[in-house]
Amino acid sequence: HITIVNYLLNYYPALEVDKRDPRGLTALMKAAVQGRQDCVAALLLAGADLRAVDAVKGK
Known part of the structure; x- marks a missing residue:
């Protein structure tokens, strides 16, 4: 999973992480x-909303 998450985060800068x-x-x-x-760490570093x-x- 982390490989795919990193690929998406690195190659799609306009990706809506939330x-x-x-x-x-x-x-x-x-x-x-x-x-x-x-994956949690990568998404948080990419700016995912921790309070969602x-x-x-x-929850």
């Missing part, structure tokens, strides 16, 4: 839930 999927989750939320610490909240569950 874009939400149909369920309202961001890439950062998904990475955190799955325990992908490397899942509108359905409020």
Whole structure:
């Protein structure tokens, strides 16, 4: 996963890191839930919103 995340972050500078999927989750939320610490770190360094909240569950 980290290889793909790094590729997207490095080669697509206009990438919207806080874009939400149909369920309202961001890439950062998904990475955190799955325990992908490397992806979480990369997304945070890219400016992902640490305070984003899942509108359905409020987490």
